[in-house]
Amino acid sequence: xxxxxxxxxxxxxxxxxxxxxxxxxxxxxxxxxxxxxxxxxxxxxxxxxxxxxxxxxxxxxxxxxxxxxxxxxxxxxxxxxxxxxxxxxxxxxxxxxxxxxxxxxxxxxxxxxxxxxxxxxxxxxxxxxxxxx
Amino acid sequence: xxxxxxxxxxxxxxxxxxxxxxxxxxxxxxxxxxxxxxxxxxxxxxxxxxxxxxxxxxxxxxxxxxxxxxxxxxxxxxxxxxxxxxxxxxxxxxxxxxxxxxxxxxxxxxxxxxxxxxxxxxxxxxxxxxxxx
DNA sequence: TTCGTTGCAAACATTTTGCAGTTTC
DNA sequence: GAAACTGCAAAATGTTTGCAACGAA
Numbered sequence: 001x002x003x004x005x006x007x008x009x010x011x012x013x014x015x016x017x018x019x020x021x022x023x024x025x026x027x028x029x030x031x032x033x034x035x036x037x038x039x040x041x042x043x044x045x046x047x048x049x050x051x052x053x054x055x056x057x058x059x060x061x062x063x064x065x066x067x068x069x070x071x072x073x074x075x076x077x078x079x080x081x082x083x084x085x086x087x088x089x090x091x092x093x094x095x096x097x098x099x100x101x102x103x104x105x106x107x108x109x110x111x112x113x114x115x116x117x118x119x120x121x122x123x124x125x126x127x128x129x130x131x132x133x
Numbered sequence: 134x135x136x137x138x139x140x141x142x143x144x145x146x147x148x149x150x151x152x153x154x155x156x157x158x159x160x161x162x163x164x165x166x167x168x169x170x171x172x173x174x175x176x177x178x179x180x181x182x183x184x185x186x187x188x189x190x191x192x193x194x195x196x197x198x199x200x201x202x203x204x205x206x207x208x209x210x211x212x213x214x215x216x217x218x219x220x221x222x223x224x225x226x227x228x229x230x231x232x233x234x235x236x237x238x239x240x241x242x243x244x245x246x247x248x249x250x251x252x253x254x255x256x257x258x259x260x261x262x263x264x265x266x
Numbered sequence: 267t268t269c270g271t272t273g274c275a276a277a278c279a280t281t282t283t284g285c286a287g288t289t290t291c
Numbered sequence: 292g293a294a295a296c297t298g299c300a301a302a303a304t305g306t307t308t309g310c311a312a313c314g315a316a
Binding site: 004005006007009011012041042043044045046049050068 | 294295296297298299300305306
Binding site: 080 | 213218246248
């Protein structure tokens with residue numbers, strides 16, 4: 001429960017910027033690879049540590065696991081996603097509106113506390129369909 | 134694509150039974166622990182192999198990752214779930230009806246193929262709320 | 267007899283952690 | 292100066308795999 005103080009960190013900001021600058025829902029490794037040329041003394045552990053940190057602060061969300069790897073999203077506004085089961089690509093699905101009422105309706109039937117929900121579509125992306133033809 | 138022939142396996146059936154006999158959405162490890170006393174020569178690798186096998190055959194579904202562990206469900210009928218972020222408990226949420234229209238509506242806007250969706254609620258379960266008081 | 271299935275141990279891959287040095291405030 | 296942040300390497304963890312033996316059809 002106790003939250004420790006937080007200081008500015010150039011590396012955390014860099015991680016945040018990479019995350020905000022993409023809609024690809026990357027892995028920790030990918031973020032690391034993006035930043036490494038620019039910040040040669042960056043360590044993968046730092047990326048993991050900051051992602052977890054930012055997750056706790058609600059600045060980043062985890063949207064899926066694919067191939068055993070966690071996928072992150074710098075856009076914490078509630079929205080649904082599509083996961084391609086062929087290639088692991090993850091797209092935003094902004095056109096399926098996020099339905100907050102769903103949480104309220106679920107809450108009515110449940111004795112725990114419902115905070116939010118995640119809606120993830122699965123299938124095959126356009127690219128992969130094209131490739132397989 | 135090529136699917137290999139399949140033979141009967143007592144262990145696979147045992148795994149299936151454990152999975153069908155619980156609504157706790159267990160991990161591979163938990164299933165293994167349930168069966169080990171009854172089947173002393175069971176190996177954890179066999180549990181993993183069969184779970185993956187059954188997943189491919191659509192006999193089991195993966196409903197979530199929690200604490201880095203995959204959680205399985207022997208009930209493959211589409212239904213939503215609730216994950217307690219405190220303790221990792223996963224409940225069925227049958228009272229939030231599964232909405233197949235959602236897939237069709239999503240399909241209209243997407244050039245890939247939408248197969249299905251998963252709806253997962255998050256929050257704190259009743260037990261954990263009680264404990265923290 | 268064929269080939270799917272298994273135990274076991276080793277291998278793997280991702281993520282976490284201990285520690286000593288660095289940076290922020 | 293205190294405490295957060297970091298690199299590095301090692302550790303931890305969940306899952307997969309190679310191989311020889313076993314079992315089903």
